[in-house]
Amino acid sequence: xxxYRFLSESGAKKPxxxxxxxxxxxxxxxxxxxxxxxxxxxxxxxxxxxxxEVCEVCRAIRVALGFDQRHxxxxxxxxxxxxxxxxxxxxxxxxxxIVAAFDMDQRLVGSKVAGCTVKSMRxxxxxxxxxxxxxxxxxxxxxxxxxxxxxxxxxxxxxxWNFTPTRITVPPEVLVRDEHIxxxxxxxxxxxxxxxxxxxx
Amino acid sequence: xxxYRFLSESGAKKPxxxxxxxxxxxxxxxxxxxxxxxxxxxxxxxxxxxxxEVCEVCRAIRVALGFDQRHxxxxxxxxxxxxxxxxxxxxxxxxxxIVAAFDMDQRLVGSKVAGCTVKSMRxxxxxxxxxxxxxxxxxxxxxxxxxxxxxxxxxxxxxxWNFTPTRITVPPEVLVRDEHIxxxxxxxxxxxxxxxxxxxx
DNA sequence: TAGATTGTTAATCGATTAACAATC
DNA sequence: TAGATTGTTAATCGATTAACAATC
Numbered sequence: 001x002x003x004y005r006f007l008s009e010s011g012a013k014k015p016x017x018x019x020x021x022x023x024x025x026x027x028x029x030x031x032x033x034x035x036x037x038x039x040x041x042x043x044x045x046x047x048x049x050x051x052x053e054v055c056e057v058c059r060a061i062r063v064a065l066g067f068d069q070r071h072x073x074x075x076x077x078x079x080x081x082x083x084x085x086x087x088x089x090x091x092x093x094x095x096x097x098i099v100a101a102f103d104m105d106q107r108l109v110g111s112k113v114a115g116c117t118v119k120s121m122r123x124x125x126x127x128x129x130x131x132x133x134x135x136x137x138x139x140x141x142x143x144x145x146x147x148x149x150x151x152x153x154x155x156x157x158x159x160x161w162n163f164t165p166t167r168i169t170v171p172p173e174v175l176v177r178d179e180h181i182x183x184x185x186x187x188x189x190x191x192x193x194x195x196x197x198x199x200x201x
Numbered sequence: 202x203x204x205y206r207f208l209s210e211s212g213a214k215k216p217x218x219x220x221x222x223x224x225x226x227x228x229x230x231x232x233x234x235x236x237x238x239x240x241x242x243x244x245x246x247x248x249x250x251x252x253x254e255v256c257e258v259c260r261a262i263r264v265a266l267g268f269d270q271r272h273x274x275x276x277x278x279x280x281x282x283x284x285x286x287x288x289x290x291x292x293x294x295x296x297x298x299i300v301a302a303f304d305m306d307q308r309l310v311g312s313k314v315a316g317c318t319v320k321s322m323r324x325x326x327x328x329x330x331x332x333x334x335x336x337x338x339x340x341x342x343x344x345x346x347x348x349x350x351x352x353x354x355x356x357x358x359x360x361x362w363n364f365t366p367t368r369i370t371v372p373p374e375v376l377v378r379d380e381h382i383x384x385x386x387x388x389x390x391x392x393x394x395x396x397x398x399x400x401x402x
Numbered sequence: 403t404a405g406a407t408t409g410t411t412a413a414t415c416g417a418t419t420a421a422c423a424a425t426c
Numbered sequence: 427t428a429g430a431t432t433g434t435t436a437a438t439c440g441a442t443t444a445a446c447a448a449t450c
Contacts (some may be wrong), residue, residue, distance in 0.1 A: 001384065001387050004385060004387075016411050017405080020406090020407070020408095021407075021408075022407080030442095031442065031443060031444095032407095032443095033410095033442080033444075034411095034441095034442070034443085036407090036408065036410090037409085037410090037442095038410065040408095040409065040410085042290075045408085046408055046409085047407085047408080047411085047449090047450065048403075048406080048407055048409095048448080048450035049406050049407050049450050050300070050406090050407075050408095050450075051406095051407065051408085052408095055244045064391075065387050065390050065391050065394070066390040066391055066393060066394025067387075067390055067392060069390075070391075071389075071393055073208075075259055078283075079285070079288075080281060080285030080288055080315075081281075081282070081285040083281045084280070084281030084282040084284075084285055087280075087281055089387070090366055090383075094383070094386050094387070094390060095390060096390070100433075103441065114281075118344060120426075131440040134393055135389060135393060159392050161385065161388050162390055165291060171355075171389055174206065175388075175389065175392040177385045177388055178391050179382065179385055181380065182291075182364065183202065183203075183293070184205060184378045184380055185292070185295050185297065186202050186205075186266050186268075186295070187376075187378055188272075188336060188360050188376065188378050189267040189268055189270075189272060189295060189296060189297070189363055189389060190264050190265075190266050190267055191359070191376040192267060192270075192359060192360055193266070193267025193270060193361050194274055196268075198360060221430090221431070221432095222431075222432075231418095232418065232419060232420090233419095233431095234418080234419065234420075234433095235417095235418070235419085237431095237432065237433065237434090238418095238433085240434065241434085243431095246432085246433085247433085248425090248426065248431085248432080249424080249425040249426035249430080249431055249432050249433095250425075250426050250429075250430050250431050250432080251426075251430090251431075251432090252430095252431065252432085254433095263430095274433090339439055352447080393434075404432080405450105406434100406449100406450095407441075407448105407449085407450085408447105408448080408449070409446105409447095409449095410445100410446095410447095410448100410449080410450090411443075411444105411445085411446090411447100412440100412443105412444085412446100413443080413444070413445090414438090414441105414442080414443070414444080415440105415441085415442070415443080416439105416441080416442085417438105417439085417440080417441090418427105418437105418439070418440085419436105419437085419439080420435105420436085420438080421434100421435085421437090421440070422433105422434095422435090422436100422438070423432105423433095423434095424431105424432080424433080425430100425431085425432070425433095426429105426430095426431085426432090
């Protein structure tokens with residue numbers, strides 16, 4: 001979560017290998033007690049008078065969140081957004097590897113997008129079965145999301161990262177993470193509107 | 202927020218122009234009281250025995266969140282993600298209009314991305330001043346985010362929609378909305394890892 | 403030892419849920 | 427009128443914050 005981002009960023013810079021819960025709390029603008037509680041929840045103990053060892057904390061978080069394990073995923077829909085995700089190099093840090101990309105458009109099949117060869121949808125099911133894929137990224141622009149989700153679930157996919165503006169329904173054991181931007185949009189629109197109402201405050 | 206998405210979607214289909222708080226609550230899996238409370242918070246009153254008028258609710262939400270106003274924005278960084286956002290047609294529904302795109306890369310300047318001509322960074326400040334732009338979308342892959350943010354703030358930008366994996370700091374009156382995917386990633390990684398630990402539960 | 407920071411129990415705060423008279 | 431749904435007050439629940447003995 002946010003701890004990991006902060007610690008792995010700041011940890012590289014400064015030589016001191018320990019950090020106090022108060023320092024973390026100040027940087028992330030939360031309560032020091034919260035930090036200690038969260039850490040102890042994942043079986044992480046600090047050292048009295050010194051604080052926490054940065055490396056130790058990072059490793060514990062990696063283990064708790066599963067970043068140390070390799071997760072293989074497929075990406076469906078190689079449009080603008082799909083290409084952006086394929087090109088993003090930050091996933092590997094969290095153990096996520098996109099091992100194949102698929103697209104409905106037969107004209108795109110065989111072409112390379114961000115160094116990844118686009119595969120035909122026909123090979124989707126066999127591929128997932130063969131490699132035991134458990135995560136799929138949905139970046140299809142059209143509203144075939146639900147049908148696709150059903151197909152994915154039927155071959156054993158356990159989590160769907162949904163970047164489409166569609167709400168999809170799946171069995172309870174499957175996780176769907178929606179990455180809609182409409183929520184962020186509403187926050188921004190609200191701020192801009194409110195700004196107009198009271199420009200000075 | 203979520204109400205608007207649900208109501209504007211379902212409202213188009215069914216003829217009945219009214220909906221009850223219980224129906225909304227069931228669809229969104231929240232408490233009916235919560236719905237009524239949220240609605241009354243934006244000065245929205247229902248009708249006894251009937252419920253709420255769908256159109257009326259939608260309009261009130263639009264007004265409260267500022268979707269009825271026109272918000273003009275600039276986009277900086279026309280990479281994959283920038284292109285995807287430019288091509289996304291859903292923004293207009295919320296009153297957001299991306300009126301110009303900028304990029305550092307001089308070779309891209311003048312070319313068209315998703316129907317929008319890429320402008321030089323040199324013209325960024327004058328453009329913002331001239332058009333009174335108050336929102337900027339940051340999709341620059343490199344770590345020039347902070348410098349860019351400073352420049353944007355200095356010419357009067359009031360909100361920054363940050364799609365870069367960098368944390369940027371701005372004066373308190375400026376809103377920064379981070380659209381990191383690392384949070385979603387951690388949720389997914391956790392689910393997949395936990396799945397392994399107990400496949401049957 | 404003295405000082406600072408932790409782990410954890412207790413208290414506060416806010417948000418969510420329940421209950422019910424008022425209303426159409 | 428009778429029935430159903432609202433608006434709002436009261437109660438519960440959980441999470442955040444405070445306090446403090448234990449620890450290095």
